Each structure stands twice: as C-alpha cells, then as structure tokens.
Amino acid sequence: MxxxxxxxxxxxxxxxxxxxxxxxxxxxxxxVALEHDYFWSVPGDELYDVLNEPRTTTIGxxxxxxxxxxxxxxxxxxxxxxxxxxxxxLLRAIVQDTTQGGTPCGDSRA
Numbered sequence: 352m353x354x355x356x357x358x359x360x361x362x363x364x365x366x367x368x369x370x371x372x373x374x375x376x377x378x379x380x381x382x383v384a385l386e387h388d389y390f391w392s393v394p395g396d397e398l399y400d401v402l403n404e405p406r407t408t409t410i411g412x413x414x415x416x417x418x419x420x421x422x423x424x425x426x427x428x429x430x431x432x433x434x435x436x437x438x439x440x441l442l443r444a445i446v447q448d449t450t451q452g453g454t455p456c457g458d459s460r461a
Contacts, residue, residue, distance in 0.1 A: 375445060375446075375449055378449065379445075379449050383445050383448065383449060384448075385413055385441075385444050385445070385448055386448050387413070387444065388412055388413050388414050389410055389411070389412055389413075390410070390411050390412075390413065390440070390443075390444065391408050391409075391410065391411075392408065392409045392410065392411040392440075393405045393407075393408055393409075394407055394409060395436075411440055413440060413441060413444050416437035416438075416440040416441050417437075417441060419433075419434065419437045420434065420437055420438060420441070
C-alpha cells in the first residue's frame with residue numbers, strides 16, 4: 352500500500368470546496384439544520400490504518416465543532432490546523448442531512 356504521497360493543490364481544493372458549497376446552498380438555502388449533534392469518531396492515529404480495525408472510537412459533537420469555528424471567525428489570529436477537522440465534521444454532517452443517504456447521485460458506494 353506504499354505509494355507516492357497524494358499532492359493536493361490548495362487553490363484547486365478551495366475551488367472544489369466553493370463549487371460544492373454553492374451546490375448545497377442552491378438546494379438547501381443559506382443555512383442548514385443538522386439532525387444530529389453527536390457522532391462516532393475514529394482517532395487520527397487509527398483513521399488511515401486500514402489494515403487494522405480501529406481499537407478505539409470516540410464521540411464527537413457537531414455543536415462543539417461549530418463553536419470552534421465560530422471562535423475562529425471571531426478571532427482569525429487563533430487559526431490552527433485542527434480547525435479543518437472541525438470543519439470536516441460539519442461538512443460530513445451537512446452532506447448526510449442534505450443528500451439521500453449521504454452518497455453522491457449516481458454513486459453506488461456506501
């Protein structure tokens with residue numbers, strides 16, 4: 352499973368994010384209501400170890416992730432890389448709540 356690291360140009364990632372967010376906004380409006388607050392989370396050191404089943408799961412909270420992002424908006428100088436994890440928590444929940452079953456249209460992957 353060793354291979355070259357995947358290189359993601361951040362300007363392209365930002366553009367893809369904007370396009371996806373525009374799509375959600377066009378269908379859901381300027382705000383989304385999330386059905387659930389708590390979710391299962393796999394710790395980072397186990398997340399990409401796909402040869403072994405996670406030994407630990409933790410519980411995350413969407414309202415807590417959102418609070419961290421609101422704090423960032425209030426004080427941008429406090430930005431840390433982990434804000435992307437909190438953002439990812441919310442993005443996954445938005446997809447789950449705004450699409451059928453959380454899978455892309457025409458995509459049979461679960």
